[in-house]
Amino acid sequence: MLTTGIAAPDFELYQTPDSRLRLSNLRGKNVILAFYPADWSPVCGDQMSLYNEMETFFTRQQAQLIGISVDSRWSHAAYSEQHGFYFPLLADFEPKGAVSKLYDAFDESTGECRRALYVIDGDGIIRWSYLSPIGINPGADGILTALETIHTNNQP
16 A cells, blocks of 8 residues: 555546546545445445445545546446446556556456555645455545544644
């Protein structure tokens, strides 16, 4: 995992079949990067559905949630539509896992993302990270604590 206090590596990935999202375009907002192994898997579905339910809490902290896996943009589109996700799912598909590798969130043995979380502040600095054990939904407590810490530290 990348260490806290460093600049988050910039990247650009497909967020829909026809549009791309660049991390640096979100400067000024807190960003939650949620790397996950695969669309349509039970633990990933639970994790992404939980984060979808947390929309109000994340937006109160001026945070943009982004899900990232090595699934294709077409798979993401269908998965997001079926679950009604409010946040984008980015396709780290080609070259496979390039962004996941940048964030030390790629598992070479499975060819999938590891379940890794990063919270990045509005200046593009990594403020918190967590690598969840395989098959375990990491929940949202760590994310919320990190966002609250950023908010508290930015108070005049």
